[in-house]
Amino acid sequence: MFRYSEERFYEPLLKTMKNVLAEMESKQRNTMIKNITNVRGIKCWGAHIGVKSMRRDLALIYSEVPASAAAVFTQNQVVAEPIKVSRKHIADGKAQAIVVNAGNANACTGEQGLAGAEAMAETYASELGIDKDLVLVASTGIIGEPFPTDDIVEGIKENVDKLTNKSNAGAFVANAILTTDTFAKEGFIEFDVNGYEVNLGGIAKGSGMIHPNMGTMLAFLVTDVAIEPKLLKRLVKKAVDRSFNMITVDGDTSTNDMVVVLANGMAGNEVLTKEKDPGCKVFYENLENMMIHLAKLIVSDGEGSSKFVQYQVTHAPDELTARKLVRTISDSSLVKTAMFGRDPNWGRIICAAGNAGVPFDYENVDLYLGDEETQIQVLEKGVPQDYDRHYMKKLLRESHIYVKLNLNNGRATATGWGSDLTTDYVLFNSVYTT
């Protein structure tokens, strides 16, 4: 048996313990509310400049140093003007600042709108003293209205001085990108990448069901990890496919949809260049989780929905098949209304699955419905099961519903999230007023 002197053995361990505890303590101190302002080098501000009548409508995000940048833009063939500008500016994989206005989508606005989007980037860049190409632009709001360029340019000039890493600025910026959203969507997480503490924060806005044509989805994530732009782009694409692309609120992709990730490298880690790097895996996992977190919050929103439904397809031959099934089922209006009606109508789920355009062998599937803890099997290899209908009704009264479809045909899994469809919403709101 080996023996050690007290010092030799004790001291390094004690030091590690102390460091760990100090770190825990510092984390505790800072946990009061964390948001994108807790990412190194990130400042922001959200102001009301009068494009919307009452609420904040200008969001400014800034990184003290240029960042690796990647984005996923709308697949809609009609593309808003800010998207055109941002696409151009992010082409080199670098960005340093983001400016977003709410209240006017700057879509279908032609030359005037394009000039407005350019002016937003130019003004913000010159106020910051950085290159215009380092500025990304986004808009959300009403489509087809003339773009209020002057007000926004003036608003940017008035608010650049206010950029700060104070916590309340995080709340301001998260609120300044909203339109019909009923709450701000934020997330923050810290984790270890190859021995360096990395911070990742994000804000998002979703689409209410009330105004499908205003239903822009925007998400802006900032992190201090150091990562090569090309690798970042690959990871962002993959994570978006498993998060924002797996939610459905009204099924439409707007002209303005945009997910942007800035990674400014201020965490000090060695630049990530390979997907197989253990540090990169940790980063990707957290990136995906953050996007899923924000995506789920988007689904949770919308006064038009009363329930949050998680759909999971398991044991599929491949991920694409599983994803397609999840999307088709969660998008089905018949399924959505069944969820609202607390109706365990498995026929509608199977029917939707059959329409997904992928091979689907009904007689081989198991289906489960319930809440998070308890999912009751309603189909086994396609055969309807007996179950306690009263208990099922009780489960389906909850706010979070879980649907699990086992294809018994492989090893791939996909998860997606959707809401229910409450047809009486409009009626409800036309009767009641404040």
Add this chain to the structure above:
Amino acid sequence: MFRYSEERFYEPLLKTMKNVLAEMESKQRNTMIKNITNVRGIKCWGAHIGVKSMRRDLALIYSEVPASAAAVFTQNQVVAEPIKVSRKHIADGKAQAIVVNAGNANACTGEQGLAGAEAMAETYASELGIDKDLVLVASTGIIGEPFPTDDIVEGIKENVDKLTNKSNAGAFVANAILTTDTFAKEGFIEFDVNGYEVNLGGIAKGSGMIHPNMGTMLAFLVTDVAIEPKLLKRLVKKAVDRSFNMITVDGDTSTNDMVVVLANGMAGNEVLTKEKDPGCKVFYENLENMMIHLAKLIVSDGEGSSKFVQYQVTHAPDELTARKLVRTISDSSLVKTAMFGRDPNWGRIICAAGNAGVPFDYENVDLYLGDEETQIQVLEKGVPQDYDRHYMKKLLRESHIYVKLNLNNGRATATGWGSDLTTDYVLFNSVYTT
């Protein structure tokens, strides 16, 4: 020198390390967004039931077990009906559930309103299967309108099933208590009390400057610490005096103001009974910090303000004097407009201080103005100092302003927070519409 066998020495330390790391990891995993749903035993929900035309207006909070409860209520002589009910129900220092409606303040509503507040408590209690006395009631919104009892009773019945500890419910409930607020105010922190992990979360709403007569301040804090009700009451009073009572937005106390703290004991610590207990000190410190955090967020809000100003009076003979000076200065409209105008008008600050009703020796004070990092001395022992006016203007352009007044007359300190006064807000909003 002592020597240890490897096992004897190594194992306990390693075990501790492992536990610490596991705890850190679990904290990391859960940091994505923490709110009151992360407090043990706490469930909540926020719904739109139609009292307000569009936004959430019913907030439900529930603790799985009865909790020690303490509250501070409005000092206004006109007291809203829900306050009357809550005062009665909390008299025994116990509560288990809170129900809040927004859109109607249930103030100056007489018998009809009192019956409505009672009905809210009764309905929520019977749906939960708990004693009515364990339910606290709060309202915020328009004063003097008939109370929509039926809608709210119906809304409670429809939403009790949705109570959950899911993260999005925390966002819902934080939004459901808002009126003219432009963002939800939330906080969460975890800390160690005598070896037990304790969670503390809170939500608040503040007053916009737009509707001073709707400017209710509400705050609901929940924690799983075990603490004796009487001690909790004392701590809550003290913390409110140093936080919510040190902010000023429009200077008025509404008919509905209420700060409630529930402590359900599920952290498992030995019940705190003495203020001198080290664990109690830790709890108090975090309670005060949480209230200050929420209070500062309230100040940050209000479309009518463009700046956040921290006022500190140091070296005062006693804390009450310091507090009175801070409150009077931060409440002064002349000081507030100077802050908006980026005007280092120290004369107004000194003038306000002279009106505070406490001994104030102008010729003995030092005064500093600036941003968080740099405060420029403008007075030394009452004598105006030369300073770079251009640089000062630049500092005062920032969103967060700091004012420090040193009385040179003792050791007490007080800190308070206020906003500026932007006279053009109403004009601005009457010209622009969405």
